Amino acid sequence: MNLRSLLPAASDYRGLRRTWRVDLLAGVTVGIVALPLALAFGVSSGAGAESGLVTAIIAGFVAAVFGGSHVQVSGPTGAMVVVLAPILAMHGAGALAAICLLSGVIVIAAGMLRLGRTVGYIPWPVIEGFTLGIAVIIFLQQVPTATGTKPGESTNALIAAVQSAAAASWPKLGWSLLLVGIVVVVMLASLKLHPRFPGSLLAIVIASLFAAIAGLPVDTIGALPVGLPAPTLPSLDAATLMSLIGPAFAVAALAAIESLLSIRVASTLADTGAYDADRELVGQGLASLAAGLFGGMPATGAIARTAVNVRAGARTRLASVAHAVLLLLIALVGASVVAHIPLAALAGVLMVTAARMISPRTARVVLRSTRADAIVFILTAIITVSVDLIYAVLIGVVVAGFFALRQLAKTSGVHREELPGPARAGDERIAVFRLEGALFFGAAERMLERIAALREIEVVVIRMSQLQILDATGAQVITELITSLERRGMTVLVKGIPPQHRMLAERVGVLASLRHQNHLFDDLAAAVVHARSHIDRTAA
Known part of the structure; x- marks a missing residue:
């Protein structure tokens, strides 16, 4: 096993003298886009806004240096929130660090065992069904925050959303929905102005100013510590470790799948150089380990932020590093400002983000391709929403394999x-x-x-x-x-x-x-x- 290929090298920054200006600009652009998403994903997971921001900083930096892609941007993601939220609800926030460490070790081991190319065996209808299901869950998870209520008792996102909506009361419901509406309108309007315009940040600023000036009775992020917390090792016993092994494998599987899908998508957007799937797994595992030590969440490659990075012209890892440094500066000097952001505004950002993850054109193409692909697409989406993300991928791959074998048998x-x-x-x-x-x-x-x-x-x-x-x-x-x-x-x-x-x-x-x-x-x-x-x- 050649371990040197899994470690950083000087060739990672080839061409930096020529591209450093555009890399820095791309990093700033991604940082602006990532800030509201990191806060929102942290809140939505139950770990807190600080945990989301810490993950974007620590994991974003570590994955940029050790990962297998020159343009990958890592941090908290919606898919990870979908898996992590029920785990924290069941085991408590104290299990977060242990989940980070265990899942990080599993992902590192997968990279060292050269399992990075296995994601290529996941069929396209499974990926699209998986993405559709995640988008639906992310949207449903925002219903409690958008309506100013507590999350429902059910572990199913749809049932919990109905429970939360049923418990809503005026006038808090009206003010929360008003802030969500402001965010949605501003973000949609900014898309028409320019695709790269940081509409989510502008929407957060406008909604926060309106809530502060009007004195709206809505929940806010609350006080955040200045800078980064000190790294600490979680105190774990054998019983706790055994109870978290299963959830850790689920988190690790998702982190690996989403990260590898992200770098594969990035490679189709622009000529950003070759990527190493095995090294990417090692980098993402190290990122989760580091984030867990600082109170963060498990990290994955973020498809949307990576796409923004590529489209902004990024060519080397300096862009991803710059994105993490910018977020660190915001944590150092802007924590008091961030504390006043309404949670309903963050919910609006994630609702728009979830809606943008769904591509009607792609869904039509899959549904019109073949009956087998349409069945796999719909089945994967339904299982993702109703059961579990990892089961959805596994069942989707098995069903797709069954149809492929049946088609192959017909050729004999x-x-x-x-x-x-x-x-x-x-x-x-x-x-x-x-x-x-x-x-x-x-x-x-x-x-x-x-x-x-x-x-x-x-x-x-x-x-x-x-x-x-x-x-x-x-x-x-x-x-x-x-x-x-x-x-x-x-x-x-x-x-x-x-x-x-x-x-x-x-x-x-x-x-x-x-x-x-x-x-x-x-x-x-x-x-x-x-x-x-x-x-x-x-x-x-």
Whole structure:
């Protein structure tokens, strides 16, 4: 294992002399966009606004230095909030540091085991269904804050949102919804002005000023400590660790999936250089470890902020580092100002963010592609909202794999062929079958039923030269077929086992099931001559 490839190198900053100005500008742009999101995600997760800001600073800096992408921006994300909120609700805020440390170690181990490329096996409909489900949950999670009520008792986002809305009362409900409306209008209007305009920050400023001047009775973030808290190690016992292993694996899985998806998306937006998926996992794991020591949340690569970084012209890691430094300066000098931001305004920011995560065009494309893809897309979204994000991905991949195997099985076939050359007496007692396509566990039985039903045949020639895919199940079915036909008095000849399948055929017993070793041929003409000789001997 080459550990050096997973560590920072001077090549990470190649071209910095040429791009440092645009990198700094991109970092400032991302920092402005990230500030309200970091505060909002911290509040929404139950860890608090300070935890969200600390994560954006610490994890953003560590992942920028140690991660596998030149332009990835890391910090708290909506998907992580969806997983983390119920964990903290069940185990308490005291479990946050332990979750960070445990999940960080798991993600680092995944990177060192070179598991980074596994995200490429997640089908597109699963990713889009997963994204749609996350967007819905993020929106529903903001209902309590947007209505000025406490979160509902249910762990299901939809039921909890209904419970919170039912408990709302005037006039607090009206003022909270007014602030949400102001944020939504300002953010939508800013999008029309310029896509890169930091509308969320402007919306927060306007809503906060209005609430302060009007003296609205709404909840605010509250006092924040100046700067960063001192790093501390959590006190853990064996019982606590065992109870958090399962949640930590869920957090780690999400952190890995979202981070790897983010750098893959970034690579399609601009030519920002190659990325290392395994190093990215190591970097994100270290970022979660560091954030946990300072009271932060588990970190992931943030797709939206990474996209802003790329579109702002970022080319090196300096942009992501600058984004973290800017947020640190805000924590040092602007904590007293941030304390007066209304929580309802942050809820409005996340509601707009959730709505923007849903692409109607993408949904239409997936739904109109194939029935299988549409089913996978809808199923993944429903399970994400109603059950769990990780289960949604796993079930989505399994269902997509089932449909893919079924489609692959349809491309396979078994065809009876005429014997080559002029017909001879006795040829009607010889059957030549050509296997083609894929002979695996999903198609083997169906393909070979036709051969097994033979009657009044003395010699069967099985052509395997056009068999592209063969697994152990397929090889075992062929073995059982040969044995069955031989037991019924037929002679089986096998022609043309492809070289890539020869070893499997030997190990499973295809060759051993033949009556004689001379019943394996490389040429069809020779096999037919041998078959006719059997018929001649029987006739004699």
